[in-house]
Each structure stands twice: as C-alpha cells, then as structure tokens.
Amino acid sequence: MGNASRMIVKDGAQKAIATLFVFLLVVGCGYRFMPGGEHIDQSLRTVYVQTFANRTSEPGIENDFRSAMIDQFIKGGRFKLADREDLADTVFKGSIDSLTTSQISYQSGNIAAEERMDVTLDVTLEEKLTKNIIWTNKSFTGRGDYRVSASDLLSTQTSRKTAITKLASDTTERVYRLMMSGF
Numbered sequence: 683m684g685n686a687s688r689m690i691v692k693d694g695a696q697k698a699i700a701t702l703f704v705f706l707l708v709v710g711c712g713y714r715f716m717p718g719g720e721h722i723d724q725s726l727r728t729v730y731v732q733t734f735a736n737r738t739s740e741p742g743i744e745n746d747f748r749s750a751m752i753d754q755f756i757k758g759g760r761f762k763l764a765d766r767e768d769l770a771d772t773v774f775k776g777s778i779d780s781l782t783t784s785q786i787s788y789q790s791g792n793i794a795a796e797e798r799m800d801v802t803l804d805v806t807l808e809e810k811l812t813k814n815i816i817w818t819n820k821s822f823t824g825r826g827d828y829r830v831s832a833s834d835l836l837s838t839q840t841s842r843k844t845a846i847t848k849l850a851s852d853t854t855e856r857v858y859r860l861m862m863s864g865f
Contacts, residue, residue, distance in 0.1 A: 722760070722816055722862075726809060729761040730770035734803075735777035743778055743846060747803070750850035751776065754858035772816065776805045779821075786827060793832045797842075799849055800825050805857055817861045824853030 731752050736744040751774060755761050764770035780802040785794040806818040828845035830838045 723809075726771040726816075727762055728764045728770045729755055729772045729774055729807075730764040730767040730810075731755065731774045732767070732776070737777060737779050738781040740778075740781050740846070743781065743850075746847055746850040747776060747778060747854060750847075750854040751857070753851070754854050758858055758862060760862060767810070770810055773808050773810050774806070775808065776803055778802075779804055789832070794830050796827055797830050798825060798827050799842075799845060801849060801853060803853065803857070805861075807861055817864070819857070819860070822853070822857055824849055824856070826852065 731748055734744040734747045734751075752763065755763055755774075761772065767773060778801060780800075782800050783797050784800075785796070786798045787794070787796040789795045801824045803822040803824070804820050805822055807816045808814065809816060826845045826849035828841045830841065
C-alpha cells in the first residue's frame with residue numbers, strides 16, 4: 683500500500699474516531715432537545731385536558747385548541763391521557779380569552795389580501811387533589827396569517843379554518859414546551 687493510501691485510511695480512521703467521540707459526548711452529557719417536565723413531581727403521571735372555555739365569537743375554536751393540546755401531551759409522552767378528570771393526577775385548563783383579526787396586506791383597490799389572527803389564552807396545569815398550580819400563564823399569545831379573497835367567500839372561510847387549526851397547533855406546542863421546561 684502506498685503512502686497516499688495509508689494517509690487516506692489514517693485520515694478516515696481519525697474522522698471516524700472524532701465523530702464517535704462527539705456522538706458519545708452529546709449522548710453522555712444528558713442534553714435533551716425537548717424538555718421532559720423533570721421539574722414536575724414524577725408521581726404525577728396522568729393528565730386530563732378540560733374543554734377550553736371560548737370567550738370569543740369564533741364558534742368551535744375551543745375544540746381546535748383542546749385537540750391540539752391533547753396532541754401535544756401525546757407527542758410529549760411525559761403524561762398519559764386520562765379519559766375522565768376523576769382518573770387524572772393533573773388537570774390542564776384553558777380558555778381562549780380573545781381572538782382578533784386585522785388586515786396585513788392589500789390587493790389593488792384597497793381590498794384585503796391577507797389577514798392576521800392574534801389569540802390570547804389563559805392556561806394552567808394543576809395537580810388535581812391539592813389544587814396546587816404546577817404551571818400557569820394568564821396571557822399566552824399566538825399569531826397566524828391567512829389569505830383572503832374578496833371574490834371567493836368559501837375559499838376565505840376554508841383558509842381561515844385552516845389557519846385556526848395551525849394557530850391552535852403552533853400555540854399549544856409553545857405552551858407545552860414552556861410548561862415542560864418550567865418557564
């Protein structure tokens with residue numbers, strides 16, 4: 683084997699060892715990309731997500747937010763979902779306190795082309811037996827944009843409904859991450 687071949691093999695082995703070292707360092711240090719709720723008492727294992735109170739004029743939005751929050755608990759895996767509140771160690775409560783819409787871009791003739799929704803939530807995770815509040819935020823906000831069409835009301839309604847679903851998902855993901863990290 684020539685000198686060039688030996689150097690290539692040596693360089694490849696050094697790169698493999700360096701990569702393995704970095705991998706073991708990251709895995710061994712306990713670093714996590716997603717907070718796991720370590721600050722929450724480990725004996726609390728089940729959660730019930732109550733139906734969100736809807737203090738807005740948007741019908742059905744409470745269902746979008748409750749479903750999205752349930753999805754976050756499922757994805758997170760820290761808690762098992764309870765079918766009923768009496769079977770849970772913890773209760774997640776939420777209300778949608780406001781949903782405002784404003785135009786953010788326009789077509790010719792000063793007709794709205796895009797609108798923005800801003801939502802404000804009051805959310806709390808509570809230990810069921812003691813009523814001890816584990817985490818709360820009384821004014822958690824989220825934002826989403828969607829296209830509107832002056833000539834096609836059905837398209838605008840579909841776009842708005844899709845935007846509400848995405849707003850619920852994005853906002854509850856942020857709620858879950860902050861709650862699990864203790865912020």
